[in-house]
Amino acid sequence: MVRPREFDEEKALTAAMQQFWEKGFEATSLTDLTSSMGIQRPSLYSAFGDKKQLFETAFRKYTQAHAASIRTSLQRHSSVREAFRKYFENLADEAYGQAPSRGCFCINTMVELSPHDEKFEILTREHQMYLSVIFQETIERGIRSGELDEAINAKQTAQSLIIQLIGLTVFLKARPDRSFVASAIETALSLIKPAKSEG
Amino acid sequence: MVRPREFDEEKALTAAMQQFWEKGFEATSLTDLTSSMGIQRPSLYSAFGDKKQLFETAFRKYTQAHAASIRTSLQRHSSVREAFRKYFENLADEAYGQAPSRGCFCINTMVELSPHDEKFEILTREHQMYLSVIFQETIERGIRSGELDEAINAKQTAQSLIIQLIGLTVFLKARPDRSFVASAIETALSLIKPAKSEG
DNA sequence: CTCATTTCATACTGAATGGTACATAATATT
DNA sequence: AATATTATGTACCATTCAGTATGAAATGAG
Numbered sequence: 001m002v003r004p005r006e007f008d009e010e011k012a013l014t015a016a017m018q019q020f021w022e023k024g025f026e027a028t029s030l031t032d033l034t035s036s037m038g039i040q041r042p043s044l045y046s047a048f049g050d051k052k053q054l055f056e057t058a059f060r061k062y063t064q065a066h067a068a069s070i071r072t073s074l075q076r077h078s079s080v081r082e083a084f085r086k087y088f089e090n091l092a093d094e095a096y097g098q099a100p101s102r103g104c105f106c107i108n109t110m111v112e113l114s115p116h117d118e119k120f121e122i123l124t125r126e127h128q129m130y131l132s133v134i135f136q137e138t139i140e141r142g143i144r145s146g147e148l149d150e151a152i153n154a155k156q157t158a159q160s161l162i163i164q165l166i167g168l169t170v171f172l173k174a175r176p177d178r179s180f181v182a183s184a185i186e187t188a189l190s191l192i193k194p195a196k197s198e199g
Numbered sequence: 200m201v202r203p204r205e206f207d208e209e210k211a212l213t214a215a216m217q218q219f220w221e222k223g224f225e226a227t228s229l230t231d232l233t234s235s236m237g238i239q240r241p242s243l244y245s246a247f248g249d250k251k252q253l254f255e256t257a258f259r260k261y262t263q264a265h266a267a268s269i270r271t272s273l274q275r276h277s278s279v280r281e282a283f284r285k286y287f288e289n290l291a292d293e294a295y296g297q298a299p300s301r302g303c304f305c306i307n308t309m310v311e312l313s314p315h316d317e318k319f320e321i322l323t324r325e326h327q328m329y330l331s332v333i334f335q336e337t338i339e340r341g342i343r344s345g346e347l348d349e350a351i352n353a354k355q356t357a358q359s360l361i362i363q364l365i366g367l368t369v370f371l372k373a374r375p376d377r378s379f380v381a382s383a384i385e386t387a388l389s390l391i392k393p394a395k396s397e398g
Numbered sequence: 399c400t401c402a403t404t405t406c407a408t409a410c411t412g413a414a415t416g417g418t419a420c421a422t423a424a425t426a427t428t
Numbered sequence: 429a430a431t432a433t434t435a436t437g438t439a440c441c442a443t444t445c446a447g448t449a450t451g452a453a454a455t456g457a458g
Contacts, residue, residue, distance in 0.1 A: 022314075023315075024225075024311065026223075026225040026226050027225050100314035100315060101314055102314065103310070103314070107310070107369060108310055110369055110370070110372050110373050111302070111306070111307055111310040111311070111369060111372060112223065112310070112311065114372045114373050115221075115299035115300055115301065115302070115372050116222075116299060121372070121373050121374060122373075124372075124373045125373035125374065125375055128370060128373065128375070129375070129379075132379075153382075155382070156382040156385065156386060157386065159379050159382050159383050159386075160363075160382065160383045160386035160387070162366075162370070162383075163363055163366035163367055163370060163383040163387075164359075164362055164363055164366055165366070166365070166366035166369050166370055167361075167362035167363055167364070167365035167366030167367070167369070168362055168366070170306060170309055170310060170365050170366070170369055171309070171327060171361075171362060171365055173309050173310060173313045173314050173320070173323075174309050174313050174320050174321075174323045174324035174327065175320060175324065176324055176327070176328070180328075180331075180358050183352075183354070183355040183358050183359065184358050184359050184361075184362045186355070187355060187356065187358075187359035187390065188359070191386065
């Protein structure tokens with residue numbers, strides 16, 4: 001009964017997400033968006049609403065994918081310590097590639113929008129809380145399996161690791177010495193003490 | 200020989216710093232600047248150069264004051280643990296006031312500009328490295344005084360604390376539960392172990 | 399084929415952006 | 429007091445911004 005849409009909404013949304021992720025909300029213009037999405041302005045507005053609405057949709061797409069990615073990454077290793085180590089080290093490795101470090105879309109948004117926009121204050125907080133639960137469950141798995149020290153407070157440690165993940169992600173944008181990053185990662189991992197091996 | 204300047208350059212620069220600190224580079228307009236600085240556009244350009252140059256001058260003013268403030272704050276207590284505790288707790292307290300949390304100008308800049316502007320990548324990195332040295336010296340003072348465990352690696356611990364300071368500062372913008380913040384602070388302080396009391 | 403409906407491309411809107419030309423006002427030196 | 433020099437206020441510039449009006453193109457239903 002109608003003319004069908006000529007573009008793939010999901011691909012267009014992904015392109016918008018990449019733009020906002022790389023440049024933030026303010027610095028991304030509608031021209032940036034339409035050219036990277038490969039659509040015209042009226043199509044953007046009819047499909048996604050205005051710039052802020054598109055940003056929110058892109059943000060939600062990111063947080064879902066991000067949480068799923070972290071969960072998968074942490075489940076890839078039977079050793080919880082190894083899982084966290086690989087996750088943090090991979091984060092650092094990516095940041096030292098040639099391209100400037102985009103960091104984390106959610107963290108970028110926390111800095112740019114949360115102080116002035118209550119909706120994003122809530123959305124960013126909730127995402128970090130969600131990640132904190134994933135970390136906590138992972139630590140609890142390590143305790144149950146006997147890998148980690150039973151004395152570890154899983155919740156508290158997870159929350160501290162979230163703080164350190166945020167700090168590391170942000171500082172990596174300034175490309176600090178790798179030794180700085182390495183020692184911060186070592187210290188973070190020291191909080192996930194292995195169980196005392198018999199004796 | 201000339202007409203003297205009618206405004207106080209230092210006060211105008213402070214006003215500019217506050218604006219950039221609160222809203223970032225992109226979101227601060229020249230109109231925001233001139234009205235808060237109480238001067239006209241041509242005065243701004245002749246005294247401070249263009250927007251980016253003014254931003255850099257304001258940034259440098261901030262980092263100097265910030266480093267001095269941290270140094271003073273950490274020296275206020277003879278106990279190093281107490282000094283760090285007060286510093287972190289004060290940070291959290293400020294963030295929960297009514298006004299939206301501006302966070303740290305340097306951290307905001309790291310997120311907004313460092314990935315796309317090498318000059319600020321360097322300036323922000325150097326400031327954090329400088330703070331790291333202040334932390335390290337403070338920890339070393341605690342070790343020398345006998346307050347802290349000699350086994351502490353002062354440099355590594357300082358670097359980790361910087362990461363945690365960044366993480367905490369950023370997450371506070373999303374106003375997490377105070378319990379979350381409190382436990383992150385406890386974990387951070389646990390890295391500065393007191394010396395074993397005899398026996 | 400005809401018509402209703404929706405998407406698309408072009409071109410535009412008013413407002414805001416960073417930056418500046420210019421004339422006037424104020425000072426210090428002579 | 430006359431002059432050279434700098435600061436100020438106004439008014440402007442071209443450009444870019446987010447958002448939209450409009451008409452043509454494409455589809456499915458009858």
